[in-house]
Amino acid sequence: MQQNLFRLIDSRKARDLLFRIEEFATESQLVEDLLGTTSIAAPHIFREGRMVPAQGRIGQWRPWLRLVFVLLAASISFHAQERPYFVTYSHEMEEPGNLEIEMFSAIGKPPGGNRFLGSTTEFEYGATAWWTTEFYLDGQTTWHDSTIFAGYRWENRFRPLLREHRINPVIYIEFENTSADKALREVVGHDGRDDFLDTNADARADKQREIELKLILGSNFRGWNLSENFIAEKSLKNEPWEFGYALAASRPLKLAASSHKCAFCAEKFMAGVEMYGGLGDWHSFGTRLTSHYLGPTVNWSAPNGITLSFSPQFGLNDYSIPRLYRFGIQYEIEQVVNRFRRGE
Amino acid sequence: MKRKRAFLLLLMVLTLVALGFGVADGSWLRHVPEKDHERKNPYAGQADAVAAGRLVYEDHCAKCHGENAEGTKKRPSLRSARVQQEATEGDLHWLLVNGNMGRGMPSWSKLGDPQIWQVISYVRSLTQ
Numbered sequence: 080m081q082q083n084l085f086r087l088i089d090s091r092k093a094r095d096l097l098f099r100i101e102e103f104a105t106e107s108q109l110v111e112d113l114l115g116t117t118s119i120a121a122p123h124i125f126r127e128g129r130m131v132p133a134q135g136r137i138g139q140w141r142p143w144l145r146l147v148f149v150l151l152a153a154s155i156s157f158h159a160q161e162r163p164y165f166v167t168y169s170h171e172m173e174e175p176g177n178l179e180i181e182m183f184s185a186i187g188k189p190p191g192g193n194r195f196l197g198s199t200t201e202f203e204y205g206a207t208a209w210w211t212t213e214f215y216l217d218g219q220t221t222w223h224d225s226t227i228f229a230g231y232r233w234e235n236r237f238r239p240l241l242r243e244h245r246i247n248p249v250i251y252i253e254f255e256n257t258s259a260d261k262a263l264r265e266v267v268g269h270d271g272r273d274d275f276l277d278t279n280a281d282a283r284a285d286k287q288r289e290i291e292l293k294l295i296l297g298s299n300f301r302g303w304n305l306s307e308n309f310i311a312e313k314s315l316k317n318e319p320w321e322f323g324y325a326l327a328a329s330r331p332l333k334l335a336a337s338s339h340k341c342a343f344c345a346e347k348f349m350a351g352v353e354m355y356g357g358l359g360d361w362h363s364f365g366t367r368l369t370s371h372y373l374g375p376t377v378n379w380s381a382p383n384g385i386t387l388s389f390s391p392q393f394g395l396n397d398y399s400i401p402r403l404y405r406f407g408i409q410y411e412i413e414q415v416v417n418r419f420r421r422g423e
Numbered sequence: 424m425k426r427k428r429a430f431l432l433l434l435m436v437l438t439l440v441a442l443g444f445g446v447a448d449g450s451w452l453r454h455v456p457e458k459d460h461e462r463k464n465p466y467a468g469q470a471d472a473v474a475a476g477r478l479v480y481e482d483h484c485a486k487c488h489g490e491n492a493e494g495t496k497k498r499p500s501l502r503s504a505r506v507q508q509e510a511t512e513g514d515l516h517w518l519l520v521n522g523n524m525g526r527g528m529p530s531w532s533k534l535g536d537p538q539i540w541q542v543i544s545y546v547r548s549l550t551q
Contacts (some may be wrong), residue, residue, distance in 0.1 A: 100509075207527065242524075335538065
């Protein structure tokens, strides 16, 4: 009886959330009418030889949005305590059996180019306590250009040492098949702002099938997490290895938990700093003609199991995009496989 | 053809690694170092810590170990004699920090020491 009541409440939550999204989709048109300009929510796409507003497409996705949100709300369960990093990986793995759905986006504008919004949707599954596997779908919107699907990635992380040490290594292996990707989930080689100047049509012609390896080192000490990533990426075409790095540190604002339920307690917030960049390639290792970014980062573990993250990041040299605004939303479904088993 | 071979090789390596880890580990209690075994819970006897520990438990542990720590099909009860009597609070702290990854128990070092001790206070309060 009680379980049925909870299910009913969850489905009501799902309906409320859905109606709000639909209202937002309609309102984004109003914003555009009022401002007389293209809003963030209303990029254009190239269709049948001309540019048309993209927001009309939301209607086509409404049934899918409905399905996704009903599924999420129906399986309401919690509680990611995630690091507020966008590029850097910590040594902390996904808990076994849990599925985390994450959406990370980056907004930026290269000098002389169009503003872009690059996004990844990630499905991270804890296969075991020492093995996490993750599938990504990438997409991007470039203002005055188009919205495109940018490819997919599949990554696996393995933790070779089964106990906690001062420094904990994790081996990361990823295959990616992308083109015109602007999510900036890593920076390697001589990646720089010029890569963002091509039109989507031109950039899509350059398919990138790559293997990426990372050595992730992480430490937890007195509430602090320090993470260092060393990246090596190899195109499956005849191109040299490219290298990069990412560093980050973070800490919850309060370490002990409160004895009552609260949404805005200090321990629900985590703050830190993140820095990453390229280190050239096999023939020209170093920081010459490479881009680097640095910025503060913060996240909030909301009471309904959602974690929201935000980070303004700043290019550290002329080869970088001057400013990036990153935001993310994460939702964890605990013991996802058990949900499909009878009697659980 | 070369790409296919490379993919098969990678798959074999991953499988071997998985098998290697799969057979690892034994009884975790035997591995606890002496200094960890003797550690004391700084929150011992504090009712607030039990209440806070219960909330942390509900967020992170209940899905596997049960709402009331009674255990589930594949995960052990935390009301057992091993957890409540055989293990010291220091042992439990060591387990939560290190996990028992070969057996599916992840490391919870990300929670930080205060929350780990709060969870232990709650778990130990279950049979008092």
